[in-house]
Amino acid sequence: MALEPGADGQHITYCRLCEAQCGLIAEVKDGRIVHVGPDRDHPVSRGHLCVKGPGMVNVTYDKDRILSPMKRMGGLGDFAPVSWDEAISDIAERVDTITKRHGGDALGAYIGNPAAFSTMHYAYGYAFIQSFGSNKRYNAMQVDTGARVLASDQVFGNGHVYPFPDILDCDHLMIFGGNPVVSKMSLICAPRAMQHLDGIAKRGSVIVVDPRNTETAKRYEHQPIAPDSDAWLLAGMLKVMIDEGLVETEFLAERVVGWEKLFDRLRNLELETVQTKTGIDTARVQELARRFASARTAACYGRVGSNRGSFSTLANILMDAINLATGNFGRDGGSLIGIAPFEPKDSSYVAPGYGESRSRIGDLPLVSGVQPGGTLADDILVPGDGQMRALFVDCGNPVLSYPDGEKTERALESLDLFVSLDFYMNESARYAHYILPTTTFFERADINDLWSPNAPEPWLHYVQPVIEPLGEARHEFDIYSSILSHLGRPNPASMLMGTEPSEGQSEPTHLDLVDAALRIGPFGDGFGANPDGLTLERLQREFPHGKKLADRMPSDRSWDRVALDEKKPRLWTDLIEAELGRLEAHSASADPAALKLFGRRLLHGMNSWLHNSDRVIRNSKPTLLMHPDDARDRQITDGKSVRIRSKTASVDVTVEITTDVVPGAVCYPHGFGHKGGWQKANELDGANINLLASSDPKDFEPVSGNCLLDGIPVEVTPLQDAV
Numbered sequence: 001m002a003l004e005p006g007a008d009g010q011h012i013t014y015c016r017l018c019e020a021q022c023g024l025i026a027e028v029k030d031g032r033i034v035h036v037g038p039d040r041d042h043p044v045s046r047g048h049l050c051v052k053g054p055g056m057v058n059v060t061y062d063k064d065r066i067l068s069p070m071k072r073m074g075g076l077g078d079f080a081p082v083s084w085d086e087a088i089s090d091i092a093e094r095v096d097t098i099t100k101r102h103g104g105d106a107l108g109a110y111i112g113n114p115a116a117f118s119t120m121h122y123a124y125g126y127a128f129i130q131s132f133g134s135n136k137r138y139n140a141m142q143v144d145t146g147a148r149v150l151a152s153d154q155v156f157g158n159g160h161v162y163p164f165p166d167i168l169d170c171d172h173l174m175i176f177g178g179n180p181v182v183s184k185m186s187l188i189c190a191p192r193a194m195q196h197l198d199g200i201a202k203r204g205s206v207i208v209v210d211p212r213n214t215e216t217a218k219r220y221e222h223q224p225i226a227p228d229s230d231a232w233l234l235a236g237m238l239k240v241m242i243d244e245g246l247v248e249t250e251f252l253a254e255r256v257v258g259w260e261k262l263f264d265r266l267r268n269l270e271l272e273t274v275q276t277k278t279g280i281d282t283a284r285v286q287e288l289a290r291r292f293a294s295a296r297t298a299a300c301y302g303r304v305g306s307n308r309g310s311f312s313t314l315a316n317i318l319m320d321a322i323n324l325a326t327g328n329f330g331r332d333g334g335s336l337i338g339i340a341p342f343e344p345k346d347s348s349y350v351a352p353g354y355g356e357s358r359s360r361i362g363d364l365p366l367v368s369g370v371q372p373g374g375t376l377a378d379d380i381l382v383p384g385d386g387q388m389r390a391l392f393v394d395c396g397n398p399v400l401s402y403p404d405g406e407k408t409e410r411a412l413e414s415l416d417l418f419v420s421l422d423f424y425m426n427e428s429a430r431y432a433h434y435i436l437p438t439t440t441f442f443e444r445a446d447i448n449d450l451w452s453p454n455a456p457e458p459w460l461h462y463v464q465p466v467i468e469p470l471g472e473a474r475h476e477f478d479i480y481s482s483i484l485s486h487l488g489r490p491n492p493a494s495m496l497m498g499t500e501p502s503e504g505q506s507e508p509t510h511l512d513l514v515d516a517a518l519r520i521g522p523f524g525d526g527f528g529a530n531p532d533g534l535t536l537e538r539l540q541r542e543f544p545h546g547k548k549l550a551d552r553m554p555s556d557r558s559w560d561r562v563a564l565d566e567k568k569p570r571l572w573t574d575l576i577e578a579e580l581g582r583l584e585a586h587s588a589s590a591d592p593a594a595l596k597l598f599g600r601r602l603l604h605g606m607n608s609w610l611h612n613s614d615r616v617i618r619n620s621k622p623t624l625l626m627h628p629d630d631a632r633d634r635q636i637t638d639g640k641s642v643r644i645r646s647k648t649a650s651v652d653v654t655v656e657i658t659t660d661v662v663p664g665a666v667c668y669p670h671g672f673g674h675k676g677g678w679q680k681a682n683e684l685d686g687a688n689i690n691l692l693a694s695s696d697p698k699d700f701e702p703v704s705g706n707c708l709l710d711g712i713p714v715e716v717t718p719l720q721d722a723v
């Protein structure tokens, strides 16, 4: 039996900060969490964790945490506590008035990264705005995975699948723009990822394609590359495979469509152009192609570094193409798409059609129904039909995570209603009319619903809260439900289930929603049809440490989730043809002499937060990494202050000279430049690097609306010279 929330003893729980979702044991004494350690009985993490999981105790009891609804009384950050009743009724009435007067699209929601680890969070947050007729769904997609989502839509007909490498049995892994030593591996749920990567390196190779010699590159094999040039390398590698007959044509003929057209087109690619664009010489491109094609099992895996450039959708499509061309998709040790426990059996669920609607700003096609993130500020500032006037920011911090932070601040300040759901007053929430305090993961029940298909060793884990919500904190689902209830509307779960509760019955919750999805899914009890199957209740009672669903994600099931004719992935679409055309046209243009700015993550933090805890942040400091040749040319010396200037803005930072970055590029992490309600974080060094990123739609990748975050042209000057 699970302990009651707040009861003394050892509570089984799990970390909800990154895809690894490690099992934790939280010890409670006198109603307070006194220690958090690894859960050695978790079937997959088996005792693994990192500094951030236990660091959430410091967040939970942080003196800067917001524990009652706060209303803005005057200037920036000038908040006073109010009652929940007052906050909910005022917010509900203002949302009602604004949407009645200006239409549903006057209301928007930005739902940030932590929602990816909180049960059904995106679903009910967006159902909330949809109930007012709004289409303004914003999130981190176009600063994170937008290109991957669009590539999946094109190749697999299903924007909801993220192929991942079967790291348990892979012999040759190429990582494009990911740094698992720091990030713990993203878009794949593998708490012990590093052990598996070590295994791959022992059997074969792990090659890290990155403009920086990262922590992961140092552990394995580094392939330096110019920022924003992955599509060139991938196209070049595939061309070599085609020219040298290293592709599996029988497999392709049987299981894939459109490949001949892609191959025909790539035959004309000049490897010299690949060399010029990437900085990788032709012999090495050939070697990379041959090694990949001759490995027993191999996979290309891309993460954020190959997702926010000028040709990122194509880069992701070419990764799929290489996996398919070498017969490595849907087979052990290759690239897989996992079984979805919360979708009905053999579902071919199709995401909202690509480009079915377009953005008000920039007229860009929506990917999976999400607005292009970089347009948020203008969607608020630019008058006209559909102008946004009310915004809910739920677990997000767009001032530090979206491009052009300064414009985002101006936009947030101009809103008629801005509600932040958070447990801190972050840099964005300073502008809010209300901050509504939410729970940390120790204070809520959750199941690992969203990412469960992406685990090489699949598992499900359903846990109860370790403690009751502190102060007046509330779950986000309850906050949205209360606002709707005040207006006499059904709650988000009722809307998503499409059912009206009968007389005397209470409304369903988000947990009922996930229970129903589990029960009709491939591991469920089918509401009695399959008595051995799972329900949430059974999962918790019988498998408190989590249930492993299979020893290995069955590779052949990958094909089931291809939502195209005969379940055949396709390598030729109008979009692919047009993107190749755009890439070729770019080959003629000379790159500007400017330095290219790209990003990195720090081990001791999480995007724009976890910086308020000494235990997590320790002494890490953001610095601008610059190659000695570039520093010499500019008379810049180590540890000095420099000014970075882009066409959007300039910021001043401290420089660190190192051969770890390729010449011609500089590197700085995002999520700094704190000025919120956090005492420790505000004292940290560091600037908001996203001041430099452009919010002009002309600078986005046109097909996905992705922002250009890696490869921003900048100039860097010593500070005393800057004017």
Ligand SMILES: Nc1nc2c(c(=O)[nH]1)N[C@H]1C(S)=C(S)[C@@H](COP(=O)(O)OP(=O)(O)OC[C@H]3O[C@@H](n4cnc5c(=O)[nH]c(N)nc54)[C@H](O)[C@@H]3O)O[C@H]1N2
Residues within 6 Å of the ligand: 018, 113, 144, 176, 177, 178, 179, 180, 182, 183, 184, 185, 186, 209, 210, 211, 212, 214, 225, 226, 227, 228, 229, 230, 303, 304, 305, 306, 309, 598, 599, 600, 601, 602, 603, 604, 605, 606, 607, 710, 711
């Ligand atoms: N400690 C820690 N862990 C985290 C996070 C965190 O902030 N801190 N954030 C979480 C989140 S939200 C995410 S999405 C994941 C991200 O997980 P990862 O994608 O693994 O994250 P990063 O460490 O940013 O690695 C991106 C890498 O891309 C490289 N890169 C930049 N530009 C290019 C390019 O043009 N081409 C290539 N090939 N490489 C390039 C960078 O040098 C960097 O090493 O991490 C998650 N985990």
Ligand SMILES: Nc1nc2c(c(=O)[nH]1)N[C@H]1C(S)=C(S)[C@@H](COP(=O)(O)OP(=O)(O)OC[C@H]3O[C@@H](n4cnc5c(=O)[nH]c(N)nc54)[C@H](O)[C@@H]3O)O[C@H]1N2
Residues within 6 Å of the ligand: 111, 112, 113, 114, 118, 140, 143, 144, 304, 394, 395, 396, 397, 398, 400, 401, 402, 421, 422, 423, 424, 426, 438, 439, 440, 441, 476, 599, 600, 606, 607, 608, 609, 669, 670, 671, 689, 690, 709
């Ligand atoms: N230049 C550059 N920009 C980037 C990136 C980059 O690599 N380079 N990475 C991008 C990526 S991958 C991402 S995912 C985004 C992340 O950016 P965002 O999604 O905007 O979010 P975070 O910075 O993670 O901020 C999370 C906020 O949510 C709060 N929070 C934490 N947990 C909860 C919870 O359970 N409930 C609620 N209500 N609030 C909670 C925290 O206090 C914090 O204020 O940044 C992106 N921006």
Ligand code: SF4
Residues within 6 Å of the ligand: 015, 016, 017, 018, 019, 020, 021, 022, 048, 049, 050, 051, 052, 053, 054, 184, 191
């Ligand atoms: S790796 Fe760290 S942050 Fe990620 S789930 Fe495990 S403990 Fe949490």
Ligand SMILES: [Mo]
Residues within 6 Å of the ligand: 113, 140, 144
């Ligand atoms: Mo992310």
